[in-house]
Amino acid sequence: AVAIGSTTVTASLGDIVSNRVAVTVTNAVLTAIQVTPPSASLPKGNRQQLTALGTFSDGSTLDLTDSVSWSSDSTAIATVDTLGELTAVDLGNTTISASRDDVVSNRVAITVTSAILTGIQVTPPTASLPKGNVQPLAALGTYSDGTTADLTNSVAWTSSDTAIAAVDSQGALIAVDEGNA
Structure with a gap:
């Protein structure tokens, strides 16, 4: 798939030509999401910006930070808003991930330490x-x-x-x- 559009593909050997196969190339699809940093240790009450980088089927990448769904395994430990800002809520460990179009990112390990x-x-x-x-x-x-x-x-x-x-x-x-x- 080189560019968006429709075409037909045939195979031939000498004078023999195969049937025509209709091919439609659509927009590249999201294949992976990488959240950075891959881990974070924050004092209680501190904030840190996370980023989500999407990789597509054509090899291109795009910053998806503000267009993914962010989630925390334990919002009692750390929360993340719709723009990827992480907030350390209470002492402990949790993981954060991002998802879009049925693609789920790596899991980011978060450790919340005592307030400083x-x-x-x-x-x-x-x-x-x-x-x-x-x-x-x-x-x-x-x-x-x-x-x-x-x-x-x-x-x-x-x-x-x-x-x-x-x-x-x-x-x-x-x-x-x-x-x-």
């Missing part, structure tokens, strides 16, 4: 203290799954100028001398 720290917010964000005064600071951690935790006693506190302001291991800010730090 993505940010720390110190409060108050600014402070003005008379020399010798102390003010407690707080550190609130934000994790990849959207949860938060008080990290005040577990972060490493530092000052840009300890001659102006110092901070102890519990987040107590001490105004040492006039100036900014």
Whole structure:
């Protein structure tokens, strides 16, 4: 099948010609879907884009990411939306696949790990203290799954100028001398 259309095929040997065989060539058909990456390990709450590459009977390939049906063996562990965006929901393992026209892709192994720290917010964000005064600071951690935790006693506190302001291991800010730090 070289191009779309209709033709007839015959076989001959010398003066003898076979019957005519009608041949109709249709559009290439989908023969395989390859989802990438072939595996993924994500912290809870994180997202990752998956892609689906279709291979057709004529050897051509086409990005089918937004035209396949995505599925997860366990949506309690990981989900995937209609555009191939994977979301790590809870700790565990599952597999993701894509399908179209009765062709099913490879199965992508997904591992969801514990949420990771993505940010720390110190409060108050600014402070003005008379020399010798102390003010407690707080550190609130934000994790990849959207949860938060008080990290005040577990972060490493530092000052840009300890001659102006110092901070102890519990987040107590001490105004040492006039100036900014």
